[in-house]
Amino acid sequence: MGADHTRPAPPTPPGVRRLLVAVVVPLFALTVIAALVLWPRQDREPIGGADVPRYHGTVTRVVTEPCPPTPEAPDGGRGPCGTVTVTAEQGPDAGRQVETPIPAGPGAPRVAVGDEVVLVELTDPADPAVKSYNIAEHQRGTPLIWLMVLFAAAIVAFGRWRGLAALGGLVASFTILLGFVLPGIGAGQPPLLVAIVGAALIMFVVLYLTHGITAQTSVAVLGTLGSLVVTGVLGLLATSATHLTGFGSEDATTLSMFQGDVDLHGLLLAGIIIGSLGVLDDVTVTQAATVTELAHANPGLSRRQLYRAATRVGRAHIASTVNTIVLAYAGASLPLLLLLVADSRPVGEILTSEFLAQEIVRSAVATLGLIAAVPLTTGLAAIVTTAGRRSHGAEPTPPAARPPAGRDDALEALGGGKSTEAAW
DSSP states (O other): OOOOOOOOOOOOOOOHHHHHHHHHHHHHHHHHHHHHHSSSOOOOOHHOOOOOOOOEEEEEEEEEEEOOOOOSOOOOOSOOOEEEEEOOSSSSTSSSEEEEEEEOOOTOOOOOOOOOOEEEEEEEESOOOOOOOOOEEEEHHHHHHHOOOOHHHHHHHHHHHHHHHHHHHHHHHHHHIIIHHHHHHHTTOOOOHHHOOOOOOOOHHHHHHOOOHHHHHHHHHHHHHHHHHHHHHHHHHHHHHHHOSOSSSSHHHHHHHHHSSSSHHHHHHHHHHHHHHHHHHHHHHHHHHHHHHHHOOTTHHHHHHHHHHHHHHHHHHHHHHHHHHHHHHHHTTHHHHHHTTTTSSSSSHHHHHHHHHHHHHHHHHHHHHHHHHHHHHHHHHHHHHHHHHHHHHOOOOOOOOOOOOOOOHHHHHHHSSOOOOHHH
């Protein structure tokens, strides 16, 4: 998360550093205290029934055969049909070959000889001594490990120490999400509050770990925190105005069946907050760095000039980021969008349905939060930069403009000598 700005910023005066510490440290302490208060105190019972035993195996043979007729399909039913021979690598039949039916149905894996698969052991309810195996899915552990190794190696090779810090921030982000945010929401805590506190924790850890403990990073932290609050408030107002319930997806409906005490409306708001955090970090870090670089390149720029110049950069950044957000949400919701396109209802009715209205609100609120991040972070950065300048003494004045050149001087510069008129 965030942009990479490796050029060191000019030293910040002690007075400005003390002011930033006086603001950032209490906010961090408040975030930690809120996290401790909201931390889930007890573990939930696992959702669903008892776990079905799962073992690894390798396909050694696949035999296809015609499907037997059924009352619904007298011509043989839907295939494929046949048997798969698998060498079990785990479980009570490890080292032996077992037979399973060829996986069939929507989403069933297609297997071939040599595939590494996951077997599930099924027990006959009438006779527990009778057991059989089915293929659940392919083993994906090894390819995923190699992909993660390539991912980490590319980041470290390109970013070096900064890339290594980014990997540490990524690990911290998932640790907070899996250790605090998700268990907290699952334990029945207010999802919006848990999401804001969790996002703030991620923000503090990731930004300072990746970009260092500097005044520039502190400005980005404050800008990100303020934008998260704005995003949360806007999300609350938008979902209330559009009467969204949070039941806008099949996953949410399934979750409500297993955990009825989870606030799905709050879960929708939490998703908006968490989804906006990564892009917010990028915008705020970029704006803080832009102000710093502008002030370093031209110390004569006033606070207002710094703000205007950096805001122009922010406008260009937001213009490209808006498209990124909308396409990211659209890409994650392609199955839903395909269903809506195939729907025969009028377009206006489709757009105002809960399913699509939820995605529209999600995209719009995230974009508004990003737009708010630009002036907020830019203004804070301009104040910090110019305050540090004045603390060192009088603010430098811009270089004096050169007096306008006369006609003769201009002709001399162009022709390499005095003008003809002057010679006469």
